[in-house]
Amino acid sequence: MPAAQRSVRSGAAPDKRRPKAQPASTRPELHVVSGKSSGREVMIDGARRLLVWTRTRRAPLFHIVVAMCILGASLVASLMLRTQMIENSFEATKTQQSISRLNQDIQDDQSTLDQLQASLPEKAEKMGMVAQKGSISIDLQGYKASGDSKGQQ
Incomplete structure (x- = not known):
């Protein structure tokens, strides 16, 4: 039933709240823009717009130039x-690799030395040496040189 009522209503007197249909000629038409603009022309147009904008505003061009210089300098810095941080990181990595390589060499040499010290008593016995049983000390306080020619004259 509601559909029938609407159809009856729609055929009645025109509603003042609805806008009247506009003619089709006022509808915007789409068309292809055939002009080609190069990047340089766009840059020049943008610079021209910036100059016009700075002249019409209270902020002079000088402030914008200073701000751009500061931004550029901070980017470069x-x-x-x-x-520099990356170079330092690579240098630190190389130094760490060198240190680890040297530590490995030291450990290899230390293990070789330990092996040689462990085999020393066996080699000494093969050569006919005998291990010392006690300690001996020599006192050189009363020592006089035997070939001293100045002292005998």
Whole structure:
């Protein structure tokens, strides 16, 4: 039933709340833009717009130029700092690798020395040496040189 009522209503007197249908000629038409603009022309147009905008505003062009210089300098400084940090990181890595290589060499040499010290008593016995049983000390306080020619004249 509601559909029938609407159809009856819609055929009645025109509603003042509804906008009247506009003619089709006022509808915007789409068309292809055939102009080709190069990147340089766009840059020049953008610069021209910036100049016009700065002249119409209270902020002069000088402030914008200073701000751009500060932004550029901070970008360059951050890139230089990052590059230096990466170089330092590579240098630290190389140093760590060198230290670990030297530590490995030291450990290899120490193990070789330990093996040689362990085999020393066996080699000494093969050569006919006998291990010392007690300690001997020599006192040189009363020592006089035997070939001293100045002292005998």
